Amino acid sequence: MTSECTDAVWPDEQRRLQLADLADLAGLSEAEVLELVDCGALTPAEGAPGQWLFGMRSITVARTARRLRADFELDPHGVALLLAFIDRIRDLQDELADLRARLPRLVPVART
Amino acid sequence: MKFKDYYAVLGVERGATADEIKNAYRKLARKFHPDVSKDPNAEARFKEMAEAYATLKDPEKRSAYDQLGRHGSGEEFRPPPGWSTQFGDASGAFDGMDFADLFGGLAGHARQGGRRGPGHARRGQDYEVAVPISVEESFNGTEVSLDLTTTEFDAQGVPRRAPRSVKARIPKGATEGQVLRLPGQGGKGSHGGRDGDVYLHIALRPHRIYRVSGHDLFLDLPVTPWEAALGASVEIPTLAGAVNLKVPAGSRGGQQLRLAGRGLPTPQGGAGDLHAILQIVLPPEFTERERALLQELAGASTWNPRRHLQ
Numbered sequence: 001m002t003s004e005c006t007d008a009v010w011p012d013e014q015r016r017l018q019l020a021d022l023a024d025l026a027g028l029s030e031a032e033v034l035e036l037v038d039c040g041a042l043t044p045a046e047g048a049p050g051q052w053l054f055g056m057r058s059i060t061v062a063r064t065a066r067r068l069r070a071d072f073e074l075d076p077h078g079v080a081l082l083l084a085f086i087d088r089i090r091d092l093q094d095e096l097a098d099l100r101a102r103l104p105r106l107v108p109v110a111r112t
Numbered sequence: 113m114k115f116k117d118y119y120a121v122l123g124v125e126r127g128a129t130a131d132e133i134k135n136a137y138r139k140l141a142r143k144f145h146p147d148v149s150k151d152p153n154a155e156a157r158f159k160e161m162a163e164a165y166a167t168l169k170d171p172e173k174r175s176a177y178d179q180l181g182r183h184g185s186g187e188e189f190r191p192p193p194g195w196s197t198q199f200g201d202a203s204g205a206f207d208g209m210d211f212a213d214l215f216g217g218l219a220g221h222a223r224q225g226g227r228r229g230p231g232h233a234r235r236g237q238d239y240e241v242a243v244p245i246s247v248e249e250s251f252n253g254t255e256v257s258l259d260l261t262t263t264e265f266d267a268q269g270v271p272r273r274a275p276r277s278v279k280a281r282i283p284k285g286a287t288e289g290q291v292l293r294l295p296g297q298g299g300k301g302s303h304g305g306r307d308g309d310v311y312l313h314i315a316l317r318p319h320r321i322y323r324v325s326g327h328d329l330f331l332d333l334p335v336t337p338w339e340a341a342l343g344a345s346v347e348i349p350t351l352a353g354a355v356n357l358k359v360p361a362g363s364r365g366g367q368q369l370r371l372a373g374r375g376l377p378t379p380q381g382g383a384g385d386l387h388a389i390l391q392i393v394l395p396p397e398f399t400e401r402e403r404a405l406l407q408e409l410a411g412a413s414t415w416n417p418r419r420h421l422q
């Protein structure tokens with residue numbers, strides 16, 4: 001089966017998601033999303049408790065949380081801890097990639 | 113369908129206890145979980161072991177699995193007569209089913225009163241796909257074709273594997289580590305459930321000339337000692353074509369010359385920068401005349417670059 005070409009969309013950082021939308025996109029229940037907020041794994045972008053709005057990056061975080069919880073049978077605090085480590089590793093990898101990009105390679109000079 | 117030896121996948125004996133199975137799975141999951149491992153084959157390995165564990169951790173599914181008998185991994189086989197009626201699916205139609213589908217429908221069979229029947233809204237499955245693209249494709253945008261195997265449910269709620277080809281247009285500026293979404297292009301939802309999404313994890317292939325950090329590009333620019341000393345205009349390649357770059361007189365090795373806006377485009381409509389890193393290089397061999405001039409320079413110059421070491 002083939003389909004038409006679909007535009008891949010950027011996570012629009014200006015867009016905000018309601019709790020129900022985030023839960024739906026992440027494959028979690030609203031209660032599970034709130035549990036992640038409680039443990040500090042997810043931070044709402046704005047709004048008062050009960051009317052929280054989430055940034056688009058929360059989709060990736062919540063989806064990773066769902067996978068980790070299901071695959072390692074972790075409680076929400078364990079998930080929050082792992083997410084914090086994954087975040088740190090990602091930051092370090094970005095920094096390492098940046099340093100590598102800035103590091104000159106040895107230039108091979110062809111003998112003529 | 114092809115048989116899968118779930119015990120072998122987890123590396124346990126057929127008589128292993130539930131705890132032994134759990135421990136074996138957890139050990140392997142720590143090694144191969146795609147959120148933890150950097151191994152490019154980790155995801156496929158993890159899917160295999162997650163499928164094995166999903167069946168063996170559930171006593172009902174494990175019992176159903178055990179009654180299929182012993183077969184070699186990858187061996188063609190059909191469930192024995194009566195197997196399907198005993199385990200709650202009277203249809204017995206195995207055509208087009210994947211091995212894992214045999215047990216998928218048994219989830220919490222006793223607790224939920226059997227397979228989810230018609231009328232239950234079910235959201236389509238989401239997919240995570242790694243998409244390697246070149247630096248040029250990131251600069252220009254590109255189209256990719258993805259082959260997915262989706263699980264769809266028929267009117268009776270029986271799962272069936274269906275190949276699905278999805279074409280996606282990657283916008284320009286997609287770079288390493290970014291996650292793009294193809295809304296509604298995942299598995300089909302059923303009974304009013306919405307279709308799943310496909311998440312594209314962009315990875316940039318290494319480039320012959322450029323190194324990439326975010327939307328910035330870095331390139332090594334070899335210059336001769338006299339170009340660095342006296343200044344020069346040199347031609348350098350950019351993704352939009354060659355441009356002339358002015359190397360200022362008195363440039364040093366390792367110095368970076370920035371070409372603003374010559375990097376990868378950003379989603380906001382801007383662009384990263386291109387950084388040329390100067391590398392002062394010598395010719396592999398000197399002519400007699402070059403050597404004579406260098407000797408003359410050596411005699412005329414009193415500069416000592418190692419004074420600070422004394």
